[in-house]
Amino acid sequence: MQSQKSRLIFCVRSLILLLMFSVLLTGCAGPKVAKDLLVNTEVLESPLINSGYSINSDINTRINNHEKLDESLKESLRIAINKANIFEGSGASPYIINANIEVASQAPMSFGNFEGKLQVKYTVYDQRKNKILEKTIYTEAGSDEWFFSGAKRHRRARAVNIAKNVLEFTDYLKVHI
Known part of the structure; x- marks a missing residue:
């Protein structure tokens, strides 16, 4: 017994x-990419730039990158730029967009939406490697959906914050490029 x-x-x-x-x-x-939010950008009738682009993403070495935030940022940026129709196709000498994550923090535990902070420094170079634009964007956001699993809410919060930051940058890019 x-x-x-x-x-x-x-x-x-x-x-x-x-x-x-x-x-x-x-x-x-x-974090997964919040494609549902990234497609909510204004689509231009014709591209602003008759050249392709490439994206480089990096993250501050003091930030733990086990969630591969730099890859999520790069993929989110690619989706938003393609949807917005800012660049036309690809070319031998594309514009270069550097996206450097400077700040990425998020509550480790939450019964809510895991509010987090994200700061990304974007630098755009033309075909001749001249810096034509530099903008630092700071956003705060949390999960816009509720899941029973805290891990899912945490991932969604990261993706929402990345999408918010990227959409703000693409809006800025459309006006200032």
């Missing part, structure tokens, strides 16, 4: 640990 009870306790503890471990792994998946 005692050994059956101890086996049952062992199985229950193992299941709880397995469940906790799977939740931790889900939380480490990194």
